Amino acid sequence: MIRANILKIREELPPHVKLIAVSKTKPAEQIMEAYEIGQRAFGENKVQELVIKYEQLPKDIEWHLIGHLQSNKVKYIAAFVHLIHAVDSLKLLEVINKEGAKNNRVINCLLQFHIANEETKFGLDLDEAKALLKSDSYQSMQNIAIPGVMGMASFTDNEQQVRAEFRMLKSIYEELHSEFSMQNFNILSFGMSGDYKIAIEEGSNMVRVGSSIFGGR
Numbered sequence: 321m322i323r324a325n326i327l328k329i330r331e332e333l334p335p336h337v338k339l340i341a342v343s344k345t346k347p348a349e350q351i352m353e354a355y356e357i358g359q360r361a362f363g364e365n366k367v368q369e370l371v372i373k374y375e376q377l378p379k380d381i382e383w384h385l386i387g388h389l390q391s392n393k394v395k396y397i398a399a400f401v402h403l404i405h406a407v408d409s410l411k412l413l414e415v416i417n418k419e420g421a422k423n424n425r426v427i428n429c430l431l432q433f434h435i436a437n438e439e440t441k442f443g444l445d446l447d448e449a450k451a452l453l454k455s456d457s458y459q460s461m462q463n464i465a466i467p468g469v470m471g472m473a474s475f476t477d478n479e480q481q482v483r484a485e486f487r488m489l490k491s492i493y494e495e496l497h498s499e500f501s502m503q504n505f506n507i508l509s510f511g512m513s514g515d516y517k518i519a520i521e522e523g524s525n526m527v528r529v530g531s532s533i534f535g536g537r
């Protein structure tokens with residue numbers, strides 16, 4: 321099933337859209353099924369689970385941390401994480417920068433924006449992001465790169481609302497891109513199993529799909 325699901329989703333994705341297979345809560349054997357048909361980018365939302373899977377699985381997997389990250393856990397993933405999707409504070413960025421320096425690498429981080437109509441979702445608003453990008457602290461960081469933005473739409477069947485939220489994220493991205501003339505700022509990470517088709521129509525180029533590949537959790 322996993323193989324068939326991935327093949328079907330791949331057929332639907334335009335070539336500029338990257339698929340992150342969200343494997344949280346799923347065992348290593350299921351990840352290997354996806355790996356065997358060429359899937360290399362996997363997303364996890366818990367640091368501890370990510371570290372265990374990193375140790376068990378082939379080293380050419382690109383690991384994406386897609387969930388909320390606590391500062392005190394950055395050290396466990398700093399040596400190998402490919403992309404941290406959900407950075408929403410300068411303080412967290414400072415810690416990631418420090419751990420990046422210790423590991424002698426630049427760590428890629430997306431800024432997470434709060435676009436959903438729900439209290440519970442993490443994320444910055446546009447003004448907070450601008451303040452972060454203008455800060456002396458950010459400007460002196462040597463071990464951080466910010467290649468784009470990430471967001472999660474409301475959990476709702478209302479397609480118009482989801483579309484409007486994605487559109488807002490796209491316009492935030494465009495405003496930051498032009499105001500800060502950021503280099504290599506080209507990732508728009510939005511869209512999950514329930515809404516990735518809408519997300520792509522609204523400009524996403526990185527979708528994070530879990531249950532449509534691995535089944536329910």
Ligand SMILES: *Cc1c(COP(=O)(O)O)cnc(C)c1O
Pocket residue numbers: 342344365386387472511512513514528529530531532
């Ligand atoms: C779990 C999760 C996903 C994938 O969700 P599905 O609905 O299973 O596709 C995507 N993004 C984040 C941040 C997640 O936590």
